[in-house]
Amino acid sequence: MIGTIILIAVVVIIIGIIVGLYNSLVRLKNEVENSWAQIDVQLKRRTDLIPNLINTVKGYMKHEREVLENITKARSALVKADSVKEKAKAENQLENTLKSLFAVSENYPQLKANENFMKLQEELSSTENKIAYARQHYNDMVMYLNNKIEQFPSNMVASMFSFKEKELFEVDEKDRKPVKVNF
Amino acid sequence: MKVRSMFQERRRNIIMSLIVMALFLVLIAGLGAALGLIYQNAWMGAIIAGVIFFIYFLIIQKAGKSAILKMGGAIPADPNKHQELINVVEELSLAAGFKNPPKVYVIPQEGLNAFATGTKPNESAVAITEGLLRRLNRTELEGVIAHELSHIKNRDSLVMLYAIMLSGVVVILSRILLRSFIWGGGRKSDNKNSGAGVILMIIGLLLAILAPIFALLIRMAISRHREYVADANGAILTRYPDGLADALEKISKQEHTIKKVEPSVAPLFIENPLGSKKGFLSNMFSTHPPIEERIKRLREM
Numbered sequence: 001m002i003g004t005i006i007l008i009a010v011v012v013i014i015i016g017i018i019v020g021l022y023n024s025l026v027r028l029k030n031e032v033e034n035s036w037a038q039i040d041v042q043l044k045r046r047t048d049l050i051p052n053l054i055n056t057v058k059g060y061m062k063h064e065r066e067v068l069e070n071i072t073k074a075r076s077a078l079v080k081a082d083s084v085k086e087k088a089k090a091e092n093q094l095e096n097t098l099k100s101l102f103a104v105s106e107n108y109p110q111l112k113a114n115e116n117f118m119k120l121q122e123e124l125s126s127t128e129n130k131i132a133y134a135r136q137h138y139n140d141m142v143m144y145l146n147n148k149i150e151q152f153p154s155n156m157v158a159s160m161f162s163f164k165e166k167e168l169f170e171v172d173e174k175d176r177k178p179v180k181v182n183f
Numbered sequence: 184m185k186v187r188s189m190f191q192e193r194r195r196n197i198i199m200s201l202i203v204m205a206l207f208l209v210l211i212a213g214l215g216a217a218l219g220l221i222y223q224n225a226w227m228g229a230i231i232a233g234v235i236f237f238i239y240f241l242i243i244q245k246a247g248k249s250a251i252l253k254m255g256g257a258i259p260a261d262p263n264k265h266q267e268l269i270n271v272v273e274e275l276s277l278a279a280g281f282k283n284p285p286k287v288y289v290i291p292q293e294g295l296n297a298f299a300t301g302t303k304p305n306e307s308a309v310a311i312t313e314g315l316l317r318r319l320n321r322t323e324l325e326g327v328i329a330h331e332l333s334h335i336k337n338r339d340s341l342v343m344l345y346a347i348m349l350s351g352v353v354v355i356l357s358r359i360l361l362r363s364f365i366w367g368g369g370r371k372s373d374n375k376n377s378g379a380g381v382i383l384m385i386i387g388l389l390l391a392i393l394a395p396i397f398a399l400l401i402r403m404a405i406s407r408h409r410e411y412v413a414d415a416n417g418a419i420l421t422r423y424p425d426g427l428a429d430a431l432e433k434i435s436k437q438e439h440t441i442k443k444v445e446p447s448v449a450p451l452f453i454e455n456p457l458g459s460k461k462g463f464l465s466n467m468f469s470t471h472p473p474i475e476e477r478i479k480r481l482r483e484m
Contacts, residue, residue: 126273134278137279
């Protein structure tokens with residue numbers, strides 16, 4: 001009698017633990033997916049801002065065709081990119097080309113005084129920060145999920161329900177170098 | 184590890200707010216019972232107080248945030264004038280993983296301060312004085328906002344919201360109770376007086392005197408340690424603790440504290456708006472840890 005009660009109690013506790021671990025894995029997986037969507041929203045926001053920026057800048061920067069072309073190229077690479085890795089790479093390239101554009105714009109006082117340009121600059125740099133912060137949150141969540149998938153005892157539940165580890169939104173060192181600007 | 188500790192902070196605070204509510208329920212029911220005792224019916228008093236508590240709790244849930252914003256004198260931020268502030272709040276909300284950023288408010292005063300309130304991230308608000316907004320650069324502003332968002336993320340703002348609104352009730356109830364003793368005392372002595380009744384009356388009287396002090400202490404005990412936690416978690420969001428440290432240094436050098444702030448909302452602010460005095464008593468009743476200690480801890484991160 002007592003034996004069966006203990007047995008039932010042990011089974012109930014084990015099921016309870018499994019349910020708890022499973023639910024926390026699901027919650028984290030959703031959190032990762034949601035934070036990925038947040039990065040995507042910001043990336044899209046920026047790709048939408050770039051045609052505006054180029055239109056504003058074009059009239060002033062007659063001699064910087066290369067810079068503008070680089071931006072357009074990086075932008076279309078980002079639009080085409082699909083996986084986390086590709087997006088991270090394209091994102092980084094775009095960031096670098098934009099940096100060189102804003103560096104070059106120092107040579108054009110009239111452009112710098114343009115109200116439209118100033119607004120775009122604030123908006124782009126804010127979007128830049130948003131991408132960085134969304135990426136930070138995404139990576140935190142991915143790390144936390146991956147830890148859970150690897151660590152005991154949640155790894156058993158994870159493999160039972162085939163939870164997959166997610167990719168970090170990382171930047172290769174070689175992509176991090178600034179794009180050369182020819183003056 | 185950092186992420187895990189944040190989840191734990193939130194869980195701790197949700198449990199904490201349940202405890203705060205249970206404590207207040209007991210306290211309020213006790214006051215109600217003592218109040219009922221005057222009319223020979225302690226149970227009735229406790230039940231009525233419980234019902235009032237429940238209704239009040241529903242009101243807090245719905246309107247607590249806007250009540251606190253009003254008490255703090257905050258008005259909604261203007262996108263034309265405060266674009267940078269709104270951007271910073273939106274940026275750091277992404278870092279904190281909020282689905283929607285909190286509403287942004289400014290307090291049209293010169294004092295240097297900021298606070299956050301709300302029951303959950305989607306239902307919350309941050310407010311900052313115009314004086315502070317003007318004096319901070321962007322990284323310092325990011326530090327301050329990250330600190331406030333950490334309060335929301337950790338649900339400190341939830342605990343504080345309950346604590347502030349509920350301790351208000353205790354104060355009102357105990358005032359009614361004290362007054363009833365003064366006015367109803369004469370009538371009571373006409374009835375036959377048992378020894379137990381007298382003891383209960385004394386307990387009730389003690390409760391009435393102690394309740395506001397008790398409520399105050401709970402509120403302060405909740406908030407002091409939370410400031411360090413919010414500083415640390417804010418640094419996790421910005422990954423730059425010196426931003427907040429610089430901002431706190433500017434705040435600590437201010438001459439004027441905010442005027443027209445209700446003492447009951449003081450624990451909400453990033454730095455005690457009523458000004459801080461030195462000494463044992465002020466330390467025990469202080470809502471905030473010493474600012475120098477906070478700066479030191481941030482610099483060491």
